[in-house]
Amino acid sequence: MLDIKFLRTNPELVKENIRRKFQDEKLPLVDEVIDLDKEFRNAKLKGDQLRAERKAKSKQIGGLIAKGEKEKAEALKAEVTAMGDTLTALEQREAEVDQKILEIMRVIPNIIDASVPIGKDDSENVEIERYGEPVVPDYEIPYHIDIMEKLKGIDQVAARKTSGKGFYYLCGNIARLHSAILSYARDFMINRGFTYYIPPFMIRSEVVTGVMSFAEMEDMMYKIEGEDLYLIGTSEHSMIGKFIDTILPEKELPYTLTSYSPCFRKEVGAHTVEERGVYRIHQFEKQEMIVVCKPEESMQWFDVLWKNTVDFFRTLDIPVRTLECCSGDLADLKVKSLDVEAWSPRQKKYFEVGSCSNLGDAQARRLGIRVRKEDGTKYLAHTLNNTVVAPPRMLIAFLENNLNEDGSIRIPEALRPYMGGMEVIPVAE
C-alpha cells in the first residue's frame, strides 16, 4: 500500500508504475482517489471545526448550569442540537470516503524496484542463475506418486475417504523423510542466526483482513465454524500479524525469524487442487523466513533470504534456479520478488518450490509496523518473507533427483542424521 501523500504529489509516477505492471484498467483509480482524498480532507476539516465548536459550547453549558442560568443553557443546548444533523451527515460522508480511499489504495500497486524486469505475466519472468547440473538420468523417472507408492509412502485412497480430494496420508519412510526435511530446515535456519518460531495455526478475522484482501480470503482461508478463527494459509499470516500496530525499538532490528507451521488452503480460483499428486493440496507444512528490518537494509536481506533457500536445496543435491518475477507477475504489495525453482528430471523443467519477496514499507504501512529511533522519531519498517521449504511439494523434487534406477532413494549426507543414519530408502517388499 502506498502513502496517499506520495500518490498525491507523484500521480504520474504512480500511473507509470501501473502501466509497467500492465494494469491499465487501474489508471483511473489514481485520479479518483486524489479527488476522494480532497473530499475527505475537506469533510474532515469542516467536521473538526464543528466538533471543536460543539466541544466549546458543551463546556459553556456546563458552566451555565453550574451558575444556575438554566434558560441560557437550554438555548445553547438547542443550538448544539441543531448542528447535530449537519455533523452526523458530515461524519458519515467522512467515514464513507475514508473507507473508499482505503479500498482503492489497497488495489493500487506498490512501486516496483528499478531492477524489476518489465513483462506481462509469468512467461516473461527472467532466469537469474542456475545452481547444480540439471541431470536427466538414462532411466525413466516415474510420476512422484508412483515413486512414493513403490516405497509404500503414501495413501491417497484413504485420504479421499476421510477428507476428500487434496489430502494425503504420508507413511513409513516417506513420512519420516518429510519430517526430517523440516527438522533439517529448522536447524539450517537456526544455524544462520534466525530465531525459531512455532506460531498459532489459527488467527482472528481481524488479522486475516489485515494481511489479505476479501477476495483472497474467500479463495484461501478455511473458517472455523462458530468461532472468529481461521486456519492459517502460511505461517507468515501469524508471524506478520504479531507485529500489527506495534512500534519496535530500532536497536532490536533486524528481526530474522524462521517459523514452522502447517498451512491450509482452499485453493479456489485460477488453479485447482491436483487430482493426482502432492503439488497443489489443501494441507501442507512449511518452514518460512520472515525479516523485519530498516528500509536501507531490505535489499541486502532480500539477497540473503533467497540465497538461503538456494543453499538449502543444494545441500540436498537438488539443482535449482532462481527466476525473477517480472513487473506483471509481481503481486501488488511487492517491490521485488524471486521464485526459487527446483529441477524436475521427469518433466525436464524447473518448477516453483519457494518464493522470496521484499514488500518494502507497503505491508508495514497497511499493518502499522513502525520503528522508533533513539531520538524518538519513527518510520515504517520494511518486511520480507521467503520459503525455506514446503515438504510435500519439495518431496517431488527430492524424490525425482535422488531416485536410483531400482526405485530406491539416496539420502544426501546432510539429511542422514535426521533419518536415523539411513543412507538409502529401500524399495518396499
Place this chain on the structure above:
RNA sequence: GCGGAAAUACCCAAGUGGUGAAGGGGCUCCCCUGCUAAGGGAGUAGGUCGUGUAAGAAGCGGCGCGAGGGUUCAAAUCCCUCUUUCCGCGCCA
C-alpha cells in the same frame, strides 16, 4: 465452559456526566552543592489524522482512558457487544 474482579501515560495510581484526565515514581533539562547523595525549579498523554510548511518544523485543531457501537448539549464516568488479564470452580493432551 461457569462465576467474580479488573484494563487510564514508561511504571504505580486518582477520577460515578460538566472549563486544561489529579498525584507519585521514573525520565529530560536547569539551579544549588568539593564529588556523590539529598534539596529546589521546569518539562513529560503516547499515538494518529487534518491544518500549516521547503519540510515528517513550530503553532493550531480533531480523535484518543483495552476495542467497537449506543445514550447525551456534553462520556474515562451510564448502557450494549467483544478482547485481554487476575482469582475461584469445572474440563482437558
